[in-house]
Amino acid sequence: MRARAVSWLLPWLLLAGGSQAIQITEFSSGITPGAGPYAIASGPDGNLWFTERYGNRIGRIAPSGAVTEFGAGISPGSAPYGITAGPDGNLWFTEAAGHRIGRVTPAGAVTEFSVGITPGAQPLHIASGPDGNLWFTESLAGKVGRITTAGVVTEFSIPAATPGTLNGITTGPDGNLWIAAGADHLIVRMTPVGAMTGFDTGAATPLHIRAGPDGNVWFTTGGDPPIGRITTAGTITMFGAGIAAGASAQGIAVGPDGNLWFAESGVDRVGRMTIAGIVAEFGSGITAGGEPTGIALGPDGNLWFTEPAGDRIGRLVTGSCSLDVDGNSAIDALTDGLMILRAMFGLTGAAVTNNALGDGATRIDWASLRAYMNGNCASFFMP
Numbered sequence: 001m002r003a004r005a006v007s008w009l010l011p012w013l014l015l016a017g018g019s020q021a022i023q024i025t026e027f028s029s030g031i032t033p034g035a036g037p038y039a040i041a042s043g044p045d046g047n048l049w050f051t052e053r054y055g056n057r058i059g060r061i062a063p064s065g066a067v068t069e070f071g072a073g074i075s076p077g078s079a080p081y082g083i084t085a086g087p088d089g090n091l092w093f094t095e096a097a098g099h100r101i102g103r104v105t106p107a108g109a110v111t112e113f114s115v116g117i118t119p120g121a122q123p124l125h126i127a128s129g130p131d132g133n134l135w136f137t138e139s140l141a142g143k144v145g146r147i148t149t150a151g152v153v154t155e156f157s158i159p160a161a162t163p164g165t166l167n168g169i170t171t172g173p174d175g176n177l178w179i180a181a182g183a184d185h186l187i188v189r190m191t192p193v194g195a196m197t198g199f200d201t202g203a204a205t206p207l208h209i210r211a212g213p214d215g216n217v218w219f220t221t222g223g224d225p226p227i228g229r230i231t232t233a234g235t236i237t238m239f240g241a242g243i244a245a246g247a248s249a250q251g252i253a254v255g256p257d258g259n260l261w262f263a264e265s266g267v268d269r270v271g272r273m274t275i276a277g278i279v280a281e282f283g284s285g286i287t288a289g290g291e292p293t294g295i296a297l298g299p300d301g302n303l304w305f306t307e308p309a310g311d312r313i314g315r316l317v318t319g320s321c322s323l324d325v326d327g328n329s330a331i332d333a334l335t336d337g338l339m340i341l342r343a344m345f346g347l348t349g350a351a352v353t354n355n356a357l358g359d360g361a362t363r364i365d366w367a368s369l370r371a372y373m374n375g376n377c378a379s380f381f382m383p
C-alpha cells in the first residue's frame, strides 16, 4: 500500500526535479593572499590541484573545499603556471619563470626538471599526451617540449612560432597534440613523433585549448570572438553569440553535462556552451574582480575554477538533479522516494531517514541528504 502511494508521486517528483540549479561557491580559506591561483586540474587522488603563480606553490583543494599548499622543492621565483595529471599518478606543472617542469606527488613531494629545456623557454601549458608522456609549450623558445615520466626532455621546434606565441596544448580525439599559437593566429596539430601541420585562425589568437565531447577540438582566444572549434581535419568555426562583450575567455573544460564550460576573466563569469553554440553565462556567486581563469571537471562531478585576482577557488554545481538522493546509484521509491516525500511533509533528521536508506547509501543522514537536494535539485529544505 505504501509502495503504491509513493509510486504515483514519483512521476511528479521527476518533473519537479528537472529544473537546473547552477550553484557557485567560492573557497579562500587556506589560500595565501597574493598567491594567484592560475591553472587547475583534477588529480588521481580525488582532489583538485592548482598552480599558485605568484605564491610559488602548488595548491590542493578537496571537494569539501579544504586547501593545502605545497612549496617545498619549488625554487624561488619559479611562477608555477600550467598543471595536469600525468599517467604516473602524479601531477605535472610548468614553471613559467623558472623555465623548468615540476612533478608533485599526491603527498606533495616536488621534483624539478630542467635538463634539456632551452634556457629562458618560458614553459606555459602542459598536457598529458597520447603516448604516455607529458607535453608542454615553450612560449619564448617557440618549441613544444616532451617530458617522459622519468624526466627526460625532448624539444620540437615549431617553424612558424614567433617568441611569446605558444599557449595551450591538449591531446585531441585523434591521438595528436593540438597547440594554440596565439599571436601567430595558428592552431598546430602535431603527431606524437613531431610532425606538424598549422591551421590559420584568421584574426583569432588561440589561448587555451581542449578536446571537446564531440570529436572536435575547442579553444578560447581571450578576445572576440571568444570561442573557436577546429575539426581534426582543420576546419575552424568561431563562436561569439551570447557571450558578454569583454568576456576574455580563458580556460575551457568539458562539463559533466556534455557541454563546454569556460572561464570569463573579463566579466567574472563562467560560460556554458553546447556543442551547437548555445551559450549561457553564470556570475552569481563570483566575487567581482576575481578574474576566473583556469577551469577543470573535478572528481566530484562539479566544475572547479580559479580566481587569480581574488585568491579564491570556485566550485560550480551544474545542477544535474538525480532522484537517487541517498547516493547508492539506484532510484527507488521505497528509499529515495519515501525520504523525499517525508522531507516535503516537513519532517527532518532521523524522521526522514529511519528505515528508508537504501543498501549502500552514501548520504546517510538528513544533513547530507538536505545539502544534496538543496544544492542540486533547487529545493529549499530547512535544517
Ligand SMILES: [Ca+2]
Binding pocket: 323, 324, 325, 326, 327, 328, 329, 330, 331, 332, 335, 336, 358
Ligand atoms: Ca538511491
